[in-house]
Amino acid sequence: MRRMLALLLCCLSLPAMALSVTFINPGKHDEVYWLTATRAMEAAASDLGIRLQVLYAEREHPRALALARQIIAQPAAQRPDYVVFSNDYGTAPELLRLFEAAGIHSFMAFSGRDDQPGQPAIGLPRMHFRHWLGSLEPRAEDAGYLTARALIERGRRAGLPRINGKLPLLAIGGDRSTPSSLLRSAGMRRAVTEAGDVVLLQEVYAGWNRQRAQEQGGWLFRRYPQARLLWAGNDLMAFGAMDAWRQRGGQPGKDAFFSGINTSAQALAALRDDSLSVLAGGHFIAGAWSLVMLYDYHHGRDFGDEGLELVRPMFTLFNDRSAAQFMQRYGQLDFSRVDFRHYSKQHNPGLRRYNFDFRQLL
Template sequence: MRLKIRLILLMLLTLPFMTIAKQTVLFVNPSVVDDPFWSKVQSISQHAAQQLGFKLDVIYGEGNRHIQFQELKKYLEYQKTPDYAILILYPGAAVESLKILEKFEVPAITMEQTISGEEKSQIAGPGEDYKYWLGEVYHDNYQAGYDLAKALHSVSNKKSNLTAVLINGHYGSESDMRAKGAADYFSSQGIEVAQEVHGSWSETLSTEQTLKLLKRHANIDIVWAASDLMAIGAMKACKIACADKQNIVFGGFDWLSVGLENVARGDTHASVGGHFMMGAWALVSLFDYHHKHSYWSEHRELVIPMGVITKQNVNNYSWMKNSPNWGLIDYRLKSLHLTDQSQYQLYLIPEIWQKNKR
């Protein structure tokens, strides 16, 4: 009897020091470890995970659909099954990825809308053919592409008879929607799109392609690019080949530090961004789902906002160039479970920074 009482007392005394097991979220980074954009998405996600009580496991897709699927398969088969997963569906591997998550019964949120055409019809929508696919966190790529085109037009010194070229990313829905938004804006303004090429998100490849475009098209006024790095690559090509580079305006996506520095100097002219918060938003919504909030049972998407930075407002965003501590944002204040909000309050940067620092 005394022994039993002692054991009970020991348990009561040690209970406050016992570690409560955290839920594990598998974050599938589709790129490589040092990718400038995806490393930022991952870093912000790690801050959010820590505040929300998640353990974040990370694997890398190395920019290849086959490698990403094999890494996902290996993790699920040889590691303890995670409680949740966050990933991008690579074109050509969407069905296999969703099937294996279904097999291991892992509720998942996908980032971006990357699948189109026949493959899109094969996977249907979240919660339809794959019940563990909770929903999509993404931004409006069409509107973002449109807004970048509009911003570049507004800063061009030449106001009529303009010619643009588009340097897109890879072949996929995300890139296609960005380019379609740009093409529609240019068409509405009577701006000719001389050619669209794909730069696979590479600065080097963009430089090579732009050199060819400059030889092929004599009067390029606007170079619209689907990433900051490709815009910088195009700008470098113009420095090599253009007698008067001031006549061409360049712009891209991602709000990279190097991109903002180039906008501040006037080497490039606009950058669209804010979507590096998508991993954090996915985690906030998973936190709510874990705590039985109804959002993902009533919705299939969470669309996050994006904004345009130009020379006129770049100083308002200068703090982002110096690797800010994204952990200063209180991600728990974004939770529907922990607040009385009925909908997610989706702020643009720097609004989220200013309103939600501890």
């Protein structure tokens, strides 16, 4: 009896196995946005005692599938408790099939389920794929809408030339298959429709790439010489279009106006020197919030009572003051000053609803 009691006390004294999560990051390891998302996740993991592994797909969607197979090929004891991934380039159906067959819990962050025609139907979380727990997306349409509306207002104030009474607008979107990309563009179009005095001349897709956006911006400006407003789906594509405008002898922020999305140091600096007229961001935090949700789920606080597919506002429109605040607090991509336990239902039993608005971190 004493031996059994001693064994029990020994087992109780052993540290609990840490919750483990692997994030298949769809971006490049040196891409500012996805690096920022990773750093925020690392800070959340540190606060919550999560063992986090990050694998980069380097913007090559077949590589995301290869990384999933690499995870599954590990001995069962070495596999993560959960895998977080983004539905970039429509990879979700195949990733879900792989993780379901292996019995690994999965969670979508950043870009969720895609209901576009031609995409395989995957149903709702915990239905066809029982191990797919849910998803968390920034409300991506907000980013497109907020930036386009502010850009249009900037053009009005500048008294830009019009075509048949309307301000001409050009747009460079991310890609044609990632849900968040399509929603950003939809938000931009909604702002154009609401404005009434704006015409969208053409939208092209640069695959989130600066060089490609520069090439496309060059021929867009040649094709539409009256256009002085350009909306872009991220900061890199905005910079590419600005490069093209400078090559024509123009001055961004003076004789043409550009908008972007993201919180890179370069984008925030460009906003402050007014070469970039409009900037929204903050959505990189979705990965960190996902870890909070999975931590709570793992400890018996299922997020399902708020919904299995959460789409929450996370974008904020930056101005000079908030850009300076962000740079002061997080300019080195150090999010250790945020205590992510404060947002956990497990650590705060009275918390009834998650607050994922980025503005609270400023």
